Amino acid sequence: MTPSDRVTARVAELLDTRPDVLAEAADDFGHLVRRPPLGVLRPRSAAEVRDALVYAGPRGIPVAARAGGHSLYGQGQAPGGIVLDLSALDAVGPVSGDRVAVRAGALWRDVLAATGAHGLTPPVLTDYLGAGVGGVLSAGGLGGASHRHGLVADSVLELEVVTGAGEHLVCSPDRHGDLFDTVLAGLGQVAVIVRATLALSPAPVTVRRYCLSYRSLDTYLADQCLLASAPRFDHLEGQARPVEGTADAWTYLIEAVAPHQGPTPPDDRTLLADLAFDSAEITDLGHAEFAHRVAADEELLRATGEWLHPHPWLNLLLPEDTAASVVTGVLTDPGFRDLRENGLVLLYPLLTRALRAPMFRRPPGEVVFLLALLRTAAPGAAGPMVAANRGAYAFARARGAVAYPVNALPMTPADWRAHYGDRWDGLARAKAVHDPYGVLGGGHGMTG
Ligand SMILES: Cc1cc2nc3c(=O)[nH]c(=O)nc-3n(C[C@H](O)[C@H](O)[C@H](O)COP(=O)(O)OP(=O)(O)OC[C@H]3O[C@@H](n4cnc5c(N)ncnc54)[C@H](O)[C@@H]3O)c2cc1C
Incomplete structure (x- = not known):
């Protein structure tokens, strides 16, 4: 047996082609795209990952790695290929x-x-x-x-x-x-x-959480910039929330967290100095409880069944100077009206000098904002929402925004080229060296 025969035999032995396993690998958290693989391989070592790639590469068989399975639009799928289930x-x-x-x-x-x-x-x-x-x-x-x-x-x-x-x-x-x-x-x-x-x-044992409410988007964004640029808090996020009983009004909420350890509590007055919020709510909680805060939402959404519904999510990174106009444009767009009933809108600042990985794309400027439009659709009803995502992407991009590509957003190779800008040629060169058969990462649609 040649070394190549031995690889083929090991892959053939490990490849799981049972219909239920293929069906699971053809799905993800987005529940929007379904592309069954040829088989699923569950490697137990780096050597088995290597076998899969040595086998698949020269044959041009697509390979997708799957860790937690929370892709939104088939990014972790490998149509007609091999899904490496890393569990x-x-x-x-x-x-x-x-x-x-x-x-x-x-x-x-x-x-x-x-x-x-x-x-x-x-x-x-x-x-x-x-x-x-x-x-x-x-x-x-x-x-x-x-x-x-x-x-x-x-x-x-x-x-x-x-x-x-x-x-x-x-x-x-x-x-x-x-x-x-x-x-x-x-x-x-x-x-x-x-x-x-x-x-x-x-890790602190306990933390103090400050929820600061704003009626004005401009004031909210200005305070978020202040807090991002001169960091006072360990954790800084925020949301836009619909005002109940209105057709189109929104309110804004900064969620900021400071460590609270030892006998001396955080100095609220210093931490909140010069901020122009309308009201504040302050609570103390354990660090682990805070870190796991989404687990309770997951449990609830699993109980209602919505966790398994389609998730046409859109994440965008906005330049500071156009953030207000993009946020207002999207939140008043009829294509996103359902966000008021069935969604979550995250809006928080990032300091660009802290974002170091070169492949991570973001707009220029000292501060940029993450705008996350997290919607749940009734089964079969997500098509128009994905189309609205495309519209919002074009609208935001014309105002300098960049996608944070964990999205239910069909992107063309031209979109990707624009996304990577001056990094595109370097990526193409790295791809030619390290993925010469072009079998990895096809779920993002960079090459069509
Ligand atoms: C409820 C929820 C909340 C979220 N909140 C946040 C948030 O606060 N901030 C944030 O940044 N993101 C957030 N996300 C997005 C999430 O971080 C991304 O979707 C992430 O890629 C999911 O990883 P996964 O391993 O679970 O998914 P998978 O579908 O397994 O993988 C996602 C992608 O990564 C690739 N991949 C997986 N493993 C490997 C590997 N070993 N080597 C190379 N490529 C690999 C896959 O092929 C696929 O393209 C959230 C998602 C959900 C569902």
Whole structure:
């Protein structure tokens, strides 16, 4: 038997083609796109990931990695190809000093459970801890600490990957630095992440949460800029909320969190100085309770069945100077009217100098805003919402916005070229070297 025959035999042995397994791999959290693979492979080691790519590459078989399965528009699917279900590669730790090694199939709640036991946390967590390590690092990962510490991906010290060419490599800023930079926030275009070493920060035991309400969007945005530029809080997010009993009025809410440890509580007066909110609500809670805050929503939405409904979500990054006009335009757009009843609108600032991964695209300027339009559709009713996402993307893009590409947004190769701008040629070169058969990351539609 030749080495190539042995790879073929191992892949054939591991490939799961049962109809229910294929059906599951043809679905994701978005429930909008369904493209069944040829088979699902559940690697138990980097060597098995490598086998899959050595087998698939020369045959031109598409490969998609799946960590937590929370893609929104088929990005983690591999039509007629192989889905690498990384759920068996889920080891976390041990925690060593101020770092931890995690396998790409682990979920962030497992990462926090392991690090929290040592009084440590990844410096940035996304709102939802049920997403997978591989998926969040390949998107970038934004959260309330991003105004201080950048992306979740910015805390990665080292990666173990298997490239589309079937090379098993360890990379870091000092070792295969170009590959490291292309993988983080790189939408899985050149390699499958197998393991990541993450830097950790001390985790407070308790936190104080400030919910600050605003009637004026302009005042809200100005205060968010102030808080992002001169960070007072560890966590800074915010929302637009519909005013009940009105057809089109919105109110705005800053959610800011400060650590609360030891006998001395945070100094509310200093933290809230010079802000022009209309009212404030202040509560103390445990850090773990705060970090897991979306788990209660998930439980409720699973109970009502809505968790399994289509999610035509749209995430955009807005320049500071056009943020108010884009937000107003979208929130008054009839195509987004259902957001008032069945959605969540996140609107919070990011400090661009903190966002370091080169593949993460964002508008210029010191501060940019994440606008997340998170909608749930009745089964079969999402088509017009996806079309509205396209309209909002065009509207926002004409005002300098950039997509944060964890979206139910069909993007053309021309959109992607514009998205990457001066990074496009570098990505194409990296793709030619590390994914020469073009089998990885096809779910994003960068090449048509
Ligand atoms: C309820 C909810 C809340 C969310 N909140 C936030 C938030 O606050 N901030 C934020 O930034 N995002 C948020 N997201 C988006 C989420 O972070 C992304 O969708 C993320 O990509 C999901 O990762 P996953 O592993 O669960 O999904 P998957 O579908 O498994 O993977 C997503 C993408 O990553 C690729 N990928 C997966 N594993 C690997 C790997 N090992 N190597 C290379 N590529 C890989 C997949 O092929 C796919 O393209 C939220 C999503 C949900 C459902």
